[in-house]
Amino acid sequence: MTDxxxxxxxxxxxxxxxxxLRMLTTQDMTIAQVSDRFDMTRAAVKxxxxxxxxxxxxxxxxxxxxRINRLDPTGFAPVLSWLxxxxxxxxxxxxxxxxxxxxxxQ
Amino acid sequence: MTDxxxxxxxxxxxxxxxxxLRMLTTQDMTIAQVSDRFDMTRAAVKxxxxxxxxxxxxxxxxxxxxRINRLDPTGFAPVLSWLxxxxxxxxxxxxxxxxxxxxxxQ
DNA sequence: CAAATATGATGCCATTTGGTATCATATTAA
DNA sequence: TTAATATGATACCAAATGGCATCATATTTG
Numbered sequence: 001m002t003d004x005x006x007x008x009x010x011x012x013x014x015x016x017x018x019x020x021l022r023m024l025t026t027q028d029m030t031i032a033q034v035s036d037r038f039d040m041t042r043a044a045v046k047x048x049x050x051x052x053x054x055x056x057x058x059x060x061x062x063x064x065x066x067r068i069n070r071l072d073p074t075g076f077a078p079v080l081s082w083l084x085x086x087x088x089x090x091x092x093x094x095x096x097x098x099x100x101x102x103x104x105x106q
Numbered sequence: 107m108t109d110x111x112x113x114x115x116x117x118x119x120x121x122x123x124x125x126x127l128r129m130l131t132t133q134d135m136t137i138a139q140v141s142d143r144f145d146m147t148r149a150a151v152k153x154x155x156x157x158x159x160x161x162x163x164x165x166x167x168x169x170x171x172x173r174i175n176r177l178d179p180t181g182f183a184p185v186l187s188w189l190x191x192x193x194x195x196x197x198x199x200x201x202x203x204x205x206x207x208x209x210x211x212q
Numbered sequence: 213c214a215a216a217t218a219t220g221a222t223g224c225c226a227t228t229t230g231g232t233a234t235c236a237t238a239t240t241a242a
Numbered sequence: 243t244t245a246a247t248a249t250g251a252t253a254c255c256a257a258a259t260g261g262c263a264t265c266a267t268a269t270t271t272g
Contacts, residue, residue, distance in 0.1 A: 006121055013119035014260085015112055018188070025192065032218065044261055046219075051259095065218045065269040076192065082124070083189075086131065086182065120230080138248065150231050152249075157229095171239040171248045 004056070005078030011055030012079065016040075017048050021057060024071040031067055110162070111184030117161030118185065122146075123154050127163060130177040137173055 011017055020034055031049060035042040049069055052058045056075035061068040117123055126140055137155060141148040155175055158164045162181035167174040 009115075009119050009124070013115050016260090018115070022191065030218075040260090041262060042219080043221090043263080047260070062219095067219065071192075073192065076189065080189065083182065083186065085128065086177075086179065122230085136248075146230090147232060148249080149233080149251090153230070168249095173249065 005082050007051075008055040008057060008075060008079050009082075011051050011057050014048065014051070017052055020045075020048060020052065021071065024058060024069060028068050028070045031069065034069065111188050113157075114161040114163060114181060114185050115188075117158050117163050120154065120157070123158055126151075126154060126158065127177065130164060130175060134174050134176045137175065140175065 016038065019038075023029065023034065023037060031042060031046055034049065035045040038045055049058065049060070052069075053060055056078075057072055058075070059070050059072045061070065122144065125144075129135065129140065129143060137148060137152055140155065141151040144151055155164065155166070158175075159166055162184075163178055164181070165176050165178045167176065
């Protein structure tokens with residue numbers, strides 16, 4: 001982990017990395033397992049996983065010759081905390097926001 | 107506006123842009139007003155404002171020769187909605203998450 | 213031990229990004 | 243109208259980013 005929340009926001013800025021995060025909600029995965037799901041080299045995926053790790057969004061556990069990549073929910077804290085600042089600011093606009101979210105969820 | 111939530115996440119990935127957003131919580135600002143607060147050219151600031159606008163996080167209202175940049179809370183919806191997916195997934199971890207946020211807020 | 217496997221590390225490349233400088237255009241003010 | 247002001251647009255540049263290819267290293271496995 002390093003600068004916060006910069007590294008977390010940076011990690012979230014790439015669609016591939018966001019897809020990886022969602023994948024990791026279903027199960028922990030090795031680098032090879034993640035790579036199998038993308039049309040890019042293992043090296044490229046590994047770079048993304050490093051960025052996600054720097055952002056604190058995943059943890060990597062060495063297990064023999066494998067590296068288990070696991071979602072780290074606490075890594076989202078700096079992001080949510082930053083966003084929370086706006087949540088407080090809006091206040092009266094929260095309803096509009098909620099409906100906008102619901103509309104977006106469809 | 108374009109791809110969602112990609113443009114919003116991309117807009118949030120830069121520290122200068124996040125600072126601009128926080129500034130805009132205190133008051134709507136022209137490009138010149140925003141520029142005055144940063145050690146970079148007006149052109150550079152204008153680029154950031156364009157990215158923020160593409161991300162749907164601000165709206166720009168032309169008023170005479172000025173452009174009023176205004177925070178758009180609804181632009182955060184796609185981001186929050188994406189994050190909400192993880193909120194559902196964690197469930198049992200939410201408490202740890204909350205305390206992590208509080209710790210981060212200090 | 214030797215071969216296969218999983219990952220790490222490095223170098224290279226094209227594109228994007230964040231910045232500057234400069235000039236054009238549109239409004240306002242004298 | 244003319245000058246000043248606020249912004250838009252463009253060209254250019256260095257650094258970062260996302261990708262590939264390749265080789266090195268560490269673990270398993272036969």
